[in-house]
Amino acid sequence: MTPADLSLTVLRAVRRAVDDGALRVDVPPRAKVERARPGGAGEYASSIALALARPAGRSALDVAGILEERLRDVPELRSVEITGPGFLNFTLRGDADADLVRGILAAGTSYGHGAALAGTTVRLAGGDGPRAVVVAETLARLLRSQGAHVETGADDGERIRVRPGGPGDPDGYGEYGEDVTRWAFLRAAPHDRALDPAPLLVPHERNPLFRVRYAHSRARRLLVNARQLGFSPEPGDCDGAGLPGLLRDHPPVLLSAAHHRAPDRVARHLEAVADALLAFQHAVLPLGDEKPSAAHRSRLALAEAAGTVLAGGLSALGISAPDRI
Template sequence: MIPADLSHAVVRAVRRAVEDGELAGDVPERVVVERTRPGGAGEYASPVALQVAKSARREPREVARVLAGRLLADESGIESVEITGPGFLNFTLAPVSAAALVRQIRARGDRYGYAPGADLRGSVVRPAVRRIEESQGIAGAPAPRVAPVARRDGDVVAAYGADAAAWAMLCVPARETPSFTPGLLVQDESSEFFRVRYAHARARALRTNAAGLGFRAEPGDAADGRALLRVLAEYPLVLEAAAHHQAPERLTRHLVAVADALLDFQHLVLPQGDEKPSAAHRARLALAEAAGTVLAGGLALLGMDAPDFL
């Protein structure tokens, strides 16, 4: 199970509990599942029991116990469920299969993560929010209130370029005034904006270099890419949360995490010295290509290009 499947699994658990008479009330169309905050229990958490308790006329912790039991019994991808506080469900997932995840990203392309189914900053933030919402099947939500670019910053598009200026406007919550610094123009890994675009270019370069060595990507076990695998698996969940909260900054943060994981991993992809291409190299290349797909898709949702070369 990848993290994005978790919210659907929780909805199924509520529906089955209602159908079997364990719970009464309404079944939500979707539930919020987010990464657990530092110091919290498990990897992911959801307040769904508090949401369902009102219509079920039960205490939230009672609802949580019912759902926890069903999820552990019916969903093989969940390793453990813990109930904390007034009724929060906290999940730990079983390890994700690298081959299965890469195949899913390949099949969906830049639409991986999509749910089945007038001022300068406003002109950047609102379309990005709309695209992220549309990727999750959300339509008609009120547009977020957007703090404008400060007058002191002047013509930021002319000063930094359209994409770099847009990144600065999107990487902080819409209600906050964005900050523009010379770091946006830096072409090295000290710049998050540069790292995201550079990581995409590196993914493309790895594919080209592998072709020159006579091998292509093939999904398989990539145990040495666990950090990259984790952030790729979380991407659909991040999109869902970004849409729910109208918060494109969640997407920018996650793209940085994907880029950093890919840049740390890239050195393992190609054979070194006299080493011959192996199944492990093909699997690593497939994982790197999947990361490039996610970076391109995320940048497209933000209204930015994903360069093949930098």
């Protein structure tokens, strides 16, 4: 269950409460669901009860209680708790992680693509300067991934060159190459200056582009190492150390980046996924004489899913994801 799925589940509970006559409010267009803050209860939280309290003429705790009754039977939820003045806190079932991984592996690098912007037409101009061209091209890709119809100055699918290239540089990306140039342009927020590309050439952990691409290559290598040890990935329940939550956040991040014309949100999210995967990788394969277990197979599947998300996110930014670095 993704945050978007959970938001729709909360809205359905509101609608049921209204239909039952338990609440007299207009059903809002959306229910905000966020990752639970450190020290909070559960994995996700919603303040929908606080937002509905005044129009319902009830206390937020009363509204939360009404909604909690209608969320108890949701199979993907392990528990629903009410905390503070009326926050709803959600813990997903353990096998929800397995379903998440299966969904990612089935969708491949298209995981997170959707139809939220279907019926929307967006006209994008290439803009002046190399960065404006790269940003426009990337936004077109993100918007189309969410179902929008995008009109640009170039033919559909045509690659826009950053600047006229010369001998040995036909695509016009200069001495830094395409991947580094695009990350330098896209990682900075649109209102900030582009990053200095020179440090992005250095294969070091302080280099965020290197970390993201290296994490993807590690996910691919783990699959090779596992085959050598005689086992393969199989989605299941495992302690992903926060990685499943980040993977669930990928679809709303793509949508947010498209909606707000902010490709830097995708880059920042990829950094978070990469850091979590690099911290998690050491628990994936058996150690020493340890035999592969169900836990190892499920961890391997989670790592593969994380690598898939990294590859898809890099592709959305027009950046390659090599299997080996």
